[in-house]
Amino acid sequence: MNINAEIEKLDWTREPKGLYEPIGYTLAAGGKRIRPRLALLGALAVGGKEQDVLPAALALEVFHNFTLLHDDVMDKAQVRRGRPTVHIKWNENTAILSGDQMMIEAYKLLSGVQADKLPKVLCLFNKMATEICEGQQYDVDFEQRNDVTLAEYMEMIRLKTSVLLATALQIGAYIGGGSEQQQHALYDYGINIGLAFQIQDDLLDCFGDPQTFGKAIGGDIREGKKTFMWLTARNIAGDTWTTDNKDVPTVLQEYEHLGVRKAAEEQIAALTQKALHSLELLHANQYTQELQSLAHQLSARTK
Amino acid sequence: MNINAEIEKLDWTREPKGLYEPIGYTLAAGGKRIRPRLALLGALAVGGKEQDVLPAALALEVFHNFTLLHDDVMDKAQVRRGRPTVHIKWNENTAILSGDQMMIEAYKLLSGVQADKLPKVLCLFNKMATEICEGQQYDVDFEQRNDVTLAEYMEMIRLKTSVLLATALQIGAYIGGGSEQQQHALYDYGINIGLAFQIQDDLLDCFGDPQTFGKAIGGDIREGKKTFMWLTARNIAGDTWTTDNKDVPTVLQEYEHLGVRKAAEEQIAALTQKALHSLELLHANQYTQELQSLAHQLSARTK
Numbered sequence: 371m372n373i374n375a376e377i378e379k380l381d382w383t384r385e386p387k388g389l390y391e392p393i394g395y396t397l398a399a400g401g402k403r404i405r406p407r408l409a410l411l412g413a414l415a416v417g418g419k420e421q422d423v424l425p426a427a428l429a430l431e432v433f434h435n436f437t438l439l440h441d442d443v444m445d446k447a448q449v450r451r452g453r454p455t456v457h458i459k460w461n462e463n464t465a466i467l468s469g470d471q472m473m474i475e476a477y478k479l480l481s482g483v484q485a486d487k488l489p490k491v492l493c494l495f496n497k498m499a500t501e502i503c504e505g506q507q508y509d510v511d512f513e514q515r516n517d518v519t520l521a522e523y524m525e526m527i528r529l530k531t532s533v534l535l536a537t538a539l540q541i542g543a544y545i546g547g548g549s550e551q552q553q554h555a556l557y558d559y560g561i562n563i564g565l566a567f568q569i570q571d572d573l574l575d576c577f578g579d580p581q582t583f584g585k586a587i588g589g590d591i592r593e594g595k596k597t598f599m600w601l602t603a604r605n606i607a608g609d610t611w612t613t614d615n616k617d618v619p620t621v622l623q624e625y626e627h628l629g630v631r632k633a634a635e636e637q638i639a640a641l642t643q644k645a646l647h648s649l650e651l652l653h654a655n656q657y658t659q660e661l662q663s664l665a666h667q668l669s670a671r672t673k
Numbered sequence: 674m675n676i677n678a679e680i681e682k683l684d685w686t687r688e689p690k691g692l693y694e695p696i697g698y699t700l701a702a703g704g705k706r707i708r709p710r711l712a713l714l715g716a717l718a719v720g721g722k723e724q725d726v727l728p729a730a731l732a733l734e735v736f737h738n739f740t741l742l743h744d745d746v747m748d749k750a751q752v753r754r755g756r757p758t759v760h761i762k763w764n765e766n767t768a769i770l771s772g773d774q775m776m777i778e779a780y781k782l783l784s785g786v787q788a789d790k791l792p793k794v795l796c797l798f799n800k801m802a803t804e805i806c807e808g809q810q811y812d813v814d815f816e817q818r819n820d821v822t823l824a825e826y827m828e829m830i831r832l833k834t835s836v837l838l839a840t841a842l843q844i845g846a847y848i849g850g851g852s853e854q855q856q857h858a859l860y861d862y863g864i865n866i867g868l869a870f871q872i873q874d875d876l877l878d879c880f881g882d883p884q885t886f887g888k889a890i891g892g893d894i895r896e897g898k899k900t901f902m903w904l905t906a907r908n909i910a911g912d913t914w915t916t917d918n919k920d921v922p923t924v925l926q927e928y929e930h931l932g933v934r935k936a937a938e939e940q941i942a943a944l945t946q947k948a949l950h951s952l953e954l955l956h957a958n959q960y961t962q963e964l965q966s967l968a969h970q971l972s973a974r975t976k
Binding site: 385386388389440443444463466467469470471473474475477478480481485488489492493496499500503504506507508510511 | 688689691692743746747766769770772773774776777778780781783784788791792795796799802803806807809810811813814
């Protein structure tokens, strides 16, 4: 199934235009559509039908894009996927209200799930939505704190990034008729590829190839963000370690010498292995193979 | 059933506090709890049980309060029910994110509806939520337009105010086992008391008793708002009529002389009659009587 074509079928030409145009604009920006693809793969991997999962798959993608829209307002981000963000192109009130409507549209799509599966799907979706908001709040809280631990950081990225991937897979598997064990195996796979993805993100920000990475190296360092790299450096070097008054090349050298780069690479490899182990609980087929490849791709990506 | 006691049972002491405290703060502000009461009355009026409707009734109240929270951000309102608004007491980002979570909490409460009734209730709820956002957008759009008609205004207040009251009643009646005809009669009742309520609001802003009204008379006039009063005056006096450069007493005199005050009172009476007619389609009982009284009370209120 071509998920992009399905997303394009959604109609945003309705009135009032001020409400719906920003939703169409946000969804037209593209992206990898990884969440709806995972929902479809979750169903296929357990022998279910893509078509049954489509409403939930679309709901997950619309919800994800809603979170980006409101996050951009809160972060005062100017650009998203190479285009002005909604609150820049329109205004902040439009971004708030169209974002609200976008969340409602996600629930409208979700209501298309077959009636006997709807109660559990709604519960899984609500739990995920809650955890994403909690993750976002922890992310905000951490900016004000100097005593964030690596464990707290891992929990934050689990909530903010991983649960959406994991829930997409679980909902797909549930609608596709998978067993509880299969659902949980796919959920766990999603959690671990999500964590690996985020740490890879933190690593690339430091040691990516500026040519392929697409943005300047060291952005997290300049912003003083408490990433996996920063928190691991402090764990190794002690509580007094800091990046204050250090330029990017100096910090990168310290990350190299302290073994932070190596620790990140090892963590990504370990999380990828955990994800692959979860897949072994399923009957192997072309779709579990696709999920295997995806785990490898994500951990080997350079942008 | 004591709906306030049920709302107080909801626990907002969870972590992260920055996400949940503003939700508890918003819900603790009180208000008339009219929407959950209407949901319960909708069920009782058709012979259903209050207890079955409770999850949906709470969802409606939480959703309503979510709309107030985000509306206050968009309107830059400083005070709500005598207390600082969330974006003043905390900050704007907190108001956005806690508001988002509040909408999710509404859907979590809704997922407590019995499974066989959930698909339709979710659809009714989603339709209502969409219409409220559309009404809010029209309200914003109308501020930039000089050619808004009375019919457009009535449609805007139907979306922004009435559908939530109407849907509360319909969901109550549906869960309570009412027929399609009963559900629609209660929905129509809700639409008409909502419209009457809003026009009464516009009227009181001009001709209320400053002692009982609780705020200064003529606020809408000073802000140049296109209310029922303003639009009716222009309908009677012609397109060149305006409130520009007129003080509040002058405009009030014009409203009186043009017959705008009388037109508003007649419209409120007519809408109240329509609401009462809808109730006649139901078997009379103590709960339909309560709804009758409510229609009379709302149209006779002085604050």
